[in-house]
Amino acid sequence: MSSKTESKKWNMEAAKKLFQEYLKKSIEEKKKEVKLPENTVQIDNLNRQQTLERIYKLTDSLIDMIYENGRPSIKLPSRASANIIWDEENDLLLLGQQIMEKQFHSLGSVADMTRLMKVLEKVNELLIKDMHATKREIFYSSVQLFGDQKNSDKCIEDVATMLYTTRNSTHIVASAKGSCIGRLRIRDRNDIIDLEGLGSGGWTISPMLDNIEILESDAEFILVLEKDAAMIRLSEARFWRKYPCIILTAKGAADIATRMFLKRISKELQLPVFTLVDSDPYGHYIHSVYLRGSKRLSYESPFLATPDIKLLGVLTRDLEKYKIPNDCTIPMNQTDIKRTKEMLNEDFVKKNKAWETDLKLALKLKVKAEIQALSTFGFEFLTDQYIPEKLSTGDWI
């Protein structure tokens, strides 16, 4: 094993410049007045009280309908992709005019409506008690009524939509697996948590993000790692002490809570975000999920996606640049090739020429490599040279 690590302190010039640009942009944006396009309604992240108020308003309107004609109904905005408008410039989720009406008195919809009202009742209970539940718990609150978790899951999404809010605002949360470490102090209800002082494991990202508030940070960028192994390396090197940053990982595919937390910290602190993933189609896909969100959850994408995220590495071009030995790379199999071709067909890849070029290079070389391949130059290479050099020179996509 040869050591290529140079013992110097990189100035992170390119990353700092990007951060200054973001700060400037954010000050200018604060002065701008946001105007919603006609015939659209905004989807908001609400606090507990605001969500409860929307529930009361909805139930009041149902009672009024019962008194007026005895035929109550619920108007539900369509979650079809054609009705979802993401105003990327203002980072707002809007719903169009496609509305579905669900009748209480029709035999066809009685089961659906009962389930929907059951979920609404559970959401109301959670909000009043200031508690949170998972989708699975909601299903188990009335197994006979829901029959299958698919039915309760659908009702959960419907309740969020009819209240024009996100699922997290209804206190129904997804389980979390991510962790975070670095120059950040947060509040979880009445506890102040220092993310520098939690040992090498860091803080387990809470799915109850409505309880979390950012208090203080002197970080200058955020680093998102695909793998826990890379997190251990950076954590052991106390990377954030030398280079002020916040590091997080979802330990593989990006879960909702990790994406939502990343979105929160990057938006509130105006920090540039970089991903470090394996140099393979799956790593690129993980980066794309952080960037755009997954297709399944397009309704909540604006609350989950980080559109400005940069792909720091490991890029295919890095394999040549850093002369990664052949025995540290892996030949691509047919599935890898198929997935790379699929990635090349995505609009967001087509729009990003550097990304497209890198994926095409991967197809040409037919090789992939894990982040750990960099340790062929020594365990410190990742923390002392690879990441700092790329952040200093602006070598990202």
Added chain:
Amino acid sequence: MKIFYKKDGGIVQLIDKEKMKEWSIELPLIFIEYIRNNQLKSYNDPKLKKEIEKYLDEVLTDVAIPGLIEVLDGDNVEEVNKALVRIEELAKKNIEMVKPIKPYVEKLVKKNNKEVKNLSNSIIDKFKKAERKKKLAEKRKIMQEKEKLFLAGNLSGEEYAKARKEYLILKE
């Protein structure tokens, strides 16, 4: 977030004080103490430290103290007690921080609730001690000047004795 610029081009971001207005009454004080005790020393920039100290003082006068006053003025004994415990802890560390609350604590001494009364009296005692300490420091300064004048022969023995007596009474 409130942004503070470091000399080396870096920045420190602290939560905006407006957001703290929605917090429970003791939290802004916990936040101030936390930043003062744990973070300030890590910034390594005297100018930045001064600016952040100033911001923390603003948080205290604009958010923490008004929040406490609102509670002390109310009828919820449990909340009043909770607030008084926090004020007493704070008074032990820095009496100046809680000075704006003094008139409200003085009113609470007359209340019938024993716990409220005891806590209020304890805080008032701390104010009295702090005031005495301040007066003594002032007097000590004057006394030192008078000593210099007396030794130089510019002050009569009678005048010096009078000043010395006043100082000793206050000291006791």
